[in-house]
Amino acid sequence: MSIQLNVRVESYDVQPNGNVKISSLLKFFQKAAGDDVNKTDLNYDNLSSHSIAFVLTKMTVKILEDIKQYDELLIVSHPRKVRGVSFPRDFIVYRGSEKVAIANSIWVLFDLNKRTILRPSVINDIGDLPPSEDDLIEIDDIRRVVSADSLSRTDVLKVRYSHLDMNNHLNNTFYSDFIFNTIPPKSHRSDKGLYLQINYKSEAILGDIIDIYSCLSADKNEYDISASKNDGKLCFTAYVKFN
Numbered sequence: 001m002s003i004q005l006n007v008r009v010e011s012y013d014v015q016p017n018g019n020v021k022i023s024s025l026l027k028f029f030q031k032a033a034g035d036d037v038n039k040t041d042l043n044y045d046n047l048s049s050h051s052i053a054f055v056l057t058k059m060t061v062k063i064l065e066d067i068k069q070y071d072e073l074l075i076v077s078h079p080r081k082v083r084g085v086s087f088p089r090d091f092i093v094y095r096g097s098e099k100v101a102i103a104n105s106i107w108v109l110f111d112l113n114k115r116t117i118l119r120p121s122v123i124n125d126i127g128d129l130p131p132s133e134d135d136l137i138e139i140d141d142i143r144r145v146v147s148a149d150s151l152s153r154t155d156v157l158k159v160r161y162s163h164l165d166m167n168n169h170l171n172n173t174f175y176s177d178f179i180f181n182t183i184p185p186k187s188h189r190s191d192k193g194l195y196l197q198i199n200y201k202s203e204a205i206l207g208d209i210i211d212i213y214s215c216l217s218a219d220k221n222e223y224d225i226s227a228s229k230n231d232g233k234l235c236f237t238a239y240v241k242f243n
Contacts, residue, residue, distance in 0.1 A: 002132045003036035005075040009067060019191045020067040022176040026059065029091050029103060030173060032077040041127025044166070050126060051112045054087065056172045056200055058106040060139050063194040065100040067093070073100070078132040082120050085109070087129070090137050102137050112167065115203065142197060144239050146224045151213035154182040159208045170204040179225050179238045182214045193243025201234040210235055 005028065013024035037043060037054065047053055067073070073093055080088035086106045093101035109118040157178060165171040175198055204210060209230040214223055225238040 002076065002078040002134060003032055003039075005032040005035065005077070007031075007073050007075060009069055009071045009073065011069055014069045016185070017189060017191075018066075018068055020069075020071075022061060022180065022194075022196060023173050025061065025067075025093070025101065025103075026173040026176055028073070028075050028093075029059075029077070029105070032075045032091065033089055033105075033107075036077055036079065037129065040129055042123060042129055046126065047123075048112065048166075050122075052118065052122065052126075053110050053112055053167050054107045055110040055167065055203075056105060057086070057108050058197070058199050059103065059172070060105070060141065060197045061101065061103045061195070062139050063101050063191045065095070065098065066190055066192050067095065067100050071095050071100075076135065078134055079129050080136075081131040085117055085119060087120070090135070092135060092137060102139060104137065104139050110167070139195075142195070142239055142241075144224055144237075146215060146226070150215045151224070151226055152215070153211055154214045155212040157210045157212065159204050159206055159210065161206060163204075164206060167203075168205065170208075172198075172200060175200070175236055175238070178210070178212060178227070179240065182212055182225060183223055183240065190243070195239075195241040197239045199237045201236055202229070204229060204235050208235075 007028050009020050013020055015021055073095055076092045078090050085108050089105045091103040092099060109122060111118050159170050163170045163174055210227050212227045214225045216223055221242045223240040227235040229235045
């Protein structure tokens with residue numbers, strides 16, 4: 001099972017350097033994943049009637065070529081075999097015959113009442129999401145250990161109503177904007193070779209205050225980012241590397 005989605009990069013999808021915003025790519029990915037699942041009995045409305053939703057816990061993106069305003073793109077997405085509680089899903093972005101970006105993602109089932117992760121067995125009687133073995137892609141899973149002493153607070157944000165989605169929490173596509181807002185604009189000359197990994201640690205809801213901390217590597221092309229909420233819980237971590 002897989003899906004193909006045709007999109008065009010519009011003027012509101014790009015950064016000042018003319019390259020696509022990562023948050024716009026994430027929106028394309030979210031639409032492709034949603035459209036794919038909505039072809040099954042695990043569609044959003046059916047799952048939500050059981051107080052269940054798919055939520056994202058990890059996203060890894062690699063930009064292979066700069067993606068520009070008005071580029072016509074084909075997003076291809078494949079669900080992969082369930083691993084533990086994780087539902088992996090891959091994305092490949094084509095511009096014509098050229099592969100311009102790839103992404104790995106991890107989704108889990110989420111109890112909308114208890115706000116906890118569920119085992120895949122809870123959907124056994126609801127529906128099925130057949131995995132695909134087509135176009136398997138691998139992106140390095142870079143695990144970072146960063147000392148808290150090396151991080152400096154670079155931003156403070158409040159979750160507003162416009163940030164929320166139908167799961168009543170901060171939508172995953174906003175996180176990359178928060179991340180890149182902490183990185184100096186001079187780093188954004190080209191996104192070719194850009195690597196981004198976001199680990200979503202706990203949901204953020206209306207009114208949460210998020211403190212964002214970042215650290216620049218010695219060679220000035222790597223950034224580690226960590227964000228905590230006002231309740232003391234870790235909200236997300238991220239790693240960004242420019243080529």
